[in-house]
Amino acid sequence: MPVRRLGSTDVTVTAVGLGCAPLGGLFTPVDPVTATATVDTAWAGGIRHFDTAPHYGAGLSETRLGNALAPRDRADYTLSTKLGRVLVDHEGQWDLWAEPNGKRAEFDFSYRAAHDSYHGSLERLGADRVEIGLIHDADDHRDAALEGTYRALAELKAGGRIGAIGIGMNSTDAAADLIERADFDTALIAGRYTLLDQSALDRLYPLCRERGVSVIAAGVFNSGILADPKPGATFNYAAADPRMVAKAQAIAAVCERHDTPLRAAALQFTAAHPAVASILVGARNPEEVDDALAMYAYPIPGALWHDLKRAGLLAEEAPVP
Structure with missing residues (x-):
């Protein structure tokens, strides 16, 4: 598995x-x-970067990931987590999380909350x-995030407690604004550079290259539609518009003509x-x-990308494998 460095730091991540x-x-x-078997399978496949957040299941994801990685040598993998939410008491299910555990996450971008979140x-x-600390979903809280969370992250990095700092968000405009206003090493961007949405091409990705900010791309399937573009599929965590389903199906049809699974094209394009x-x-x-790793390595003919662009299904300026 290829390994890449984030920005000008010594922090490395595997290509997947x-x-x-x-x-x-x-x-x-x-x-x-x-959960443990999932992490073990990723490890066996060469993955050494594991991304989580307090928001994910109100701490359940971090706890399960920590338990799964406990037998491993800490020097052999990279952890990223996020700051910008704190856990508070809560009974019952909340938001998109199916396992109540007595907590929920709520926004808090203050300096003190960032330190508390880090230690939690x-x-x-x-x-x-942790090697990577990310400001999480600060789209509507940018000033507060820079005044509080960013200041805490910069101190943790200066003190050697975090190796690389960045942002984790979905909005290209908000991400670009933060990158222009502060000194980041990395940006985890979900769903904005996919077979269906190449909005990161306009401003964000050129800015990242200009500023030396390494992108970690998530949401390559746009929350499901690019894994299985059937009616009722989700796009960005909501029911997909019929026009979006039709576009995904058209992309899938081109992939099928080239004997290529849509999932493989989605992963390798991003x-x-x-x-x-x-x-x-x-x-x-x-x-x-196992499926994701197989799709990442799947041999895709160059003609597939040519046909997608010729059909107007892919931005002409988009780099392809």
Whole structure:
């Protein structure tokens, strides 16, 4: 598995990382044994970057990831987690998380909350450090995030407690604004450079390259539609518009003509942009990890990309493998 460096730091990530939101019970429960087996399968496949957040299952993802990685040598893998939310008491299910655990996450971008969040993550992960700290979903809280969370992250980096700092968000405009206003090493961007959405091409990715910010690309399937573009599929965590389903099906038809699974094209397209250091694949069981790794390595004929562009299904300026 190729390894890439983030920005000008010494932090490295594998070309494919494991997104651990599903291990926190995103949409459906995941039992702890399956969570551990999922991480073990990723490890066996060469993955050494694991991304999580307190928001994911109100700490469940971090706890399960920490338990799964406990037997491993801490020097052999890279952890990323996020700051910008704190856990508070809550009874019952909340938001998209299917496993109530007495907590929920709420926004807090203050300096004190950032330090509390960092130490809480270390405790749940059973770790003495994380390599990557990301400001999480600060789209509507940019000033507060820069005044509080960013200041805390910069101090943690200066003190050697975090190796690389960045942002984790979905909005290209908000991400670009933050990158222009502060000094980041990496940007985890979900769903904005995919077969269906190449909005990161306009401003964000050129800015990242200009500023030396390494992109970690997540949401390569746009929350499901690019894995299985059937009516009722989800796009960005909501029911997909029929026009979006039709476009995904048209892309899938081109892939089929070239004997290529849509999932393979989705993964490899996102990974091909020179701004991207790593892609994250979310998985809730070992089978999904195995499938993602197989699709990442699947041989795709160059004519497929030519046909997608000729049909107007892919931006002409988009880099392809």
